[in-house]
Amino acid sequence: MKHRSFLLYLPVALLLTPFFLAPMAVIGTESFSGQHGVGAEYVKVVTDQGIRTVLYNTFYVAAMVTILSLLIGYPIAYVLARLKGRWATIGIFLIFLPFWASTVIRSFAWMILLGRKGPVNSILLGIGLIEDPIRFIDNGLGLMIAMTYIMVPFIVVPILNGLRAIDPNLPRAAAVLGANPWRQFLAVTLPLSMPNIAVGCTIVFVTSLGFFVTPSLLGGDLTVVSMLISEQANRLLDWPLASALAIIVLLLTIVIFALLRLSQLASRRRDKARSGVFA
């Protein structure tokens, strides 16, 4: 029986070996096969001012989008977690509705909304908040708004799951001990939802690092690493450099997820040690 269980791996092996693992190996070898010597592409990535700016932009946009998504997503998850029955279903349905529209279409929607003569600018001009239209598309602001809009559902779901898993007796116990609702939230609910905040932020940050469609359409002059990889490969035909950049993105993704996993293991060990004291 044991040897036959391997047969169940056959379909996934046939799919992933040539079309997932082999591509990773190809990028790895390609990144070292440049004309300027082994490792030259990596030296260029670290030293080239233009590439460094692109990497900085990518990190900056991903970090801002993560912070904005958390600030908008946490209250949504908090309110949804306390709703019951039909309202909870409607809330979750509403948050997922835009999620199903394709990324191209959602980015297109923000191109309309944030254009120089778009509705956002006409409303802001109309109520006299600004004197001249804001150029959302040139300065990365529009890009961050659109990406946050796309990423919020990804952060709401893990935080919502975390909040729902909190034993309602814990905030109640804090209340009995004299904590007002704000203390209950800050001392009990928020710390208990921290692991899920970490998961949500990691997913949003890593996904934002790899965004291509939205930055291409709304980024203006701002270039992110996916656009640079695509340009190096498609237009400049510099595959070694494109591959070296791809390897760096791949390694970053792995390192970020490994860090998340390590922090999860560490906190689990801490919890175990703590419960051991009381046992």
Add this chain to the structure above:
Amino acid sequence: MSVSEKKLWTAWSRFLTGLVGAILIGFLVPILVVVAVSFQSKSYLSFPPTDFSLRWYQQFIGNDDYRSAILNSMMIGASAAALATIAGISTALAVVRARAPGSAIVSTLSIAPAVLPQIVLAIGLFPISVWLGLQGTLWAVILAHAVIGLPFPFITVCGALTSYSNRIEIASMTLGANAFQTFRLITFPMIRPAVIAGFIFAFAASLDELVLALFLSSPSTRTLPLLLWEQLNFQVTPEIAAAASVILAVTSLLILAATLLPRLDKDN
């Protein structure tokens, strides 16, 4: 807690709920704007629209590029989702039921395509697709999309398999059914809602994917997101909004099916 404190908290709670309600409804605005813009007659995008016309829908229907792109996307999506679902079910069975060796590594690899930036996979797949002679054929995109679709059926089926005890399957084996009969008569009916959900998620992932299609397709295998993207980079007209509205309507129906089908299935 003092009375005024309680009042303050209730007021704050109400304010927060109202704010979140407003945000959730605000989330629909960008999509509604696309639909609104599609019904105007001007040849540039203006909002709010000043008149009503179906001109851009007529142009959309008559546009052969869209027709072939939709057809390509449907064929690619269905084939990729089918391949992903077969691989996902079988891997989930190996990991959850058979506890085959190496399940931790295989699980990680099966979920990895969901978080790996698609540009990384695209750069690596392009030379392989050329070597295998797949470049420019539908198969290049189908296989790439099967890889990025795999995590969805794998995760949903793993969830379904862990939700019930394997004793039912052991009972079936004890009563003389072989592994295949047990799967067909016992396991599959139990996991069917998860299989359907996984298939639909994988299909949707393929319908939304642009970067792999950009690298792996030719003009004749162009997918819908790729066509939309090319049009947006070329010239923004309300025709794109009309196309987007039709796509939105179709995807809404798909989601409705995805949420209702498993439920109907359970009732039967």
